[in-house]
Amino acid sequence: MKIKSLSAGLALGALAAFGASAGQITVFDWSGYDDPGFFNAYVEKHGGAPDFSFFADDHEGFNKLRSGFKADLAHPCSGLIGKMRAADLIKPIDTARLDAWGELLPTLAQLPEVSSDGQIWMVPFDWGNTGLVYRTDLVEGDIDLKMLADPALAGKVSLPDVVEDAYGFAALAVGVNDWSEMTDEKFQEASDFLRAVHKNVRFYWSDQGQLDAAIKSGEIHAAWAWNATELSLIFDNVPVKLVRDPEVGVASWACGYVHLKDGEGSDEDVYDFLNALSDAESGKYLIEAWGYAHANAGSYGIADQEAVRAYGYSDPESFMAESLFGFRVPNEMAAKMLKEFERIKAGF
Template sequence: MAKATKVSRREFLVASAALAGASMLTLRHAVPALADTPTPQPTPDLEKLRGTTINYLGWEGYDYAGALKPLTETYDITVNSTYGGNNEEIFSKLKAGSAGQYDVISIYHGTIEALYVNNLIQPIDTERLTHWNDLYPAFRNQPWQVREGKVYSVPFTFGNTPCTYNPEFVPDGIESWNDLLKPEFKGKIVTLDVANQELMVAMLAVGIDINRFVTREELQQAKEWYLKLKPQLRAIVPSYGEMADVLARKEAWLTSGSWTAIIGWAREKGVELKYVIPKEGVAGWCDNYLIPVGANVDAAYAFINQMTSPEGARELAVYLGQGMTNSKVVPLLPPEMQAEFADMDAVLAKTPFPPDPPLEPEDPSIASNAEWLQTWEDIKIS
């Protein structure tokens, strides 16, 4: 059985990227898990791991027990999980930890550059990935996963971050991100304490293309827009779980950027929410598994292979309602979900995965990651 060191409840996914009119990946269908998840064929690596522990660091849910049953039940492997409330926290925990403390991590694609620059991750041998060739081609050669011809991450899920709202108070949702500035929404918006996600909402609202590095001038434009939004906010919360709670208590009516997972969490508390993609577009993201320096690589590959298998990925898709990178997952999904993910090529064509702000821009006109973070801090204290 998996055990977890809880940092915060249901804290998933921080996003960035942009697309206009993207297909949305809705959440949490009330469907059963696979009745019989195939047991992995015995292999020397798995036999070697029998009765041992795999140490996982990352987002809660990406270590979903239902997907890991073939390892935890058949091989008596324990998954010891440590969660981070955002990508920066996951990065900080890995950097502060000792070599070998974690065997596998999950993180957003925009954070991989920082992990690489700080020598915190090791190359992945795709020959040891049993489902590598089943990934959609778009997820096998992204600029953020390949360095000097070596692969450093295994993408496993992707989606986007729309505006989520309570139709009891906002019957028709919003058409534009700028609708959040309307007087009737004063004090009724909840947002996440994540610089990139929120500043990208602001950039979309003012017409900035975020599928590239943005300039300092554009960052300032985003700041000015967000300062207009700030009086509209009920709360800036540290996690998506807290966002769901604020909406479930009806303290807020809608969000800026969000994640569709909160729809399922609010439903569990008796509140129905909906989502909308404003006309300016939303943010796209892709989450990855990576192997830290010093990891037990046998443990890491066993974990990644199970979670990216068609059966393991199917369990994650049903549990989270997110798009999966394994092309063989869709036929295993319940019929209502198959319809959503049937034309994945079209979905991927509308879902770019832009880079995070550079740590040290070569062009002095480009805003650095530190400047994005400082801008967000300035907004919060203004």
């Protein structure tokens, strides 16, 4: 993404003047989230960034933490919070130490995964959309989710190698926009649909860069992808579109930071980092440079308004109310989906 690369490059250049890492704490994160544009206030106070280690997806990150990997903070999506609590990996967040807690979007701050049992378990940070991204010059006519099972797209489709995202796609395709409506019959219908699409799948993507490159080259014509893919390719002058038609469906996701129990860094540094991430200026950077939405409601007023409108973030609460949220999948359903998704990918 050109704008992201430029902004990140400037931020990294500024960071180099301080040194590569302040080293006070270790953050376990998705690749790319060591971008200091997200936590400039921390860099200014500590003279550098914290140490970072990375995971490819939530399940890999969870398994690594459960096997003994030590860090102070981790960045899961909210669907993983229940498992992390059950495994005794995280401890409650002290919101009295968060300067911007009262500025966070209510829908995110009040999620049951975030707030339960009288405690706060995650500081929401980023959220966004997962939708149908396609090459407008390579796919003729109208497109909808069910078209990804059309033999005309054989070998030209990519789905995420993340069970919640894949089943979110299938749920919308079979008419489910609320996980409480996923009956056994609808689950079977969604699974059958994924099996039909599997015949057209060239690869299941786990790395956005891999997917973006495949769409850019024309290898992939249509994919269920994060909204950052659309923005990245548009900046590279690739004719793509993310379908935002309610009749087609868009899913939303939300991720944030948790305080790990086995971390060896100081709580003061942990909360310095969380405060930097939660600030509206961090959100402005996230919106403008990455195209993702931020948890701080104040971010939308100070970010570039053309970008805010283009991404559909002018009214974040309404947008989230009309989306299928992947993180609200009941635990029993999530386990059922995981088992069936592995069978589908294996061709069964």
